[in-house]
Amino acid sequence: MTYDLALAALADPTRRQVFERLAAGPRSVGAIASGLPVSRPAVSQHLKVLRAAGLVADRAQGTRRLYFIDRGGLAALRAWLDRFWDDSLAAFQAEVERPATTRKKGNQP
Amino acid sequence: MTYDLALAALADPTRRQVFERLAAGPRSVGAIASGLPVSRPAVSQHLKVLRAAGLVADRAQGTRRLYFIDRGGLAALRAWLDRFWDDSLAAFQAEVERPATTRKKGNQP
DNA sequence: GCTTACCGTAAGTCATGACTTACGATCTGG
């Protein structure tokens, strides 16, 4: 459903670091920012994107705000990938072992 | 392993369209570009990124070049997501049903 | 061999977004 937002959100390396820190357990914004090479407002903006993608959720706790993983975004992404995995199986297996020259990955000079 | 390249590649909407067209079966560059709102060189550049991410592979066929899905990139992405799915389970379930107010998704004005 | 078709790359333009500092809002403790 919103797999596109989840993809765009997780494409950024800093945002992935924020997300991975949350996978270890709920954290406050300041706790996430400390140790990261960016400022705390930057982390707030990243969390806003992650929340819009359904990847994290938050809960007020006093003057602080605890963020934690929301499985919804991950589930949407997994569903999209799995649909792709199945759809591309026939198209891929028709080409996988072919006698012709097949260049893959990297751009060799 | 190279899940970061796959994420960055699939984050772009045009590149996703290219990728989805390939999921239906192998296509030449011109066949992919026709119907897309971008030029053929743009498609070539997108295919270069997709190939570097291990998401597609190509094979020369005469003066044309057939591109098709490479499951390697999708597998790397799935593996990364699944690892996350497991790691975040405990952290998530500790917060999922909590009596406190929990705001999720979207940025309501 | 020459033309045509198909493709990759170079160079340049322009918008997007990731960051910063500055400010205002909210909640808690004394």
Added chain:
DNA sequence: CCAGATCGTAAGTCATGACTTACGGTAAGC
């Protein structure tokens, strides 16, 4: 009630990357 702590947002800067047109290179057909 005031001081401090924690956070979100506004405004502005700067790099990245998605696109264009132009060009060169290779393979097939006549």
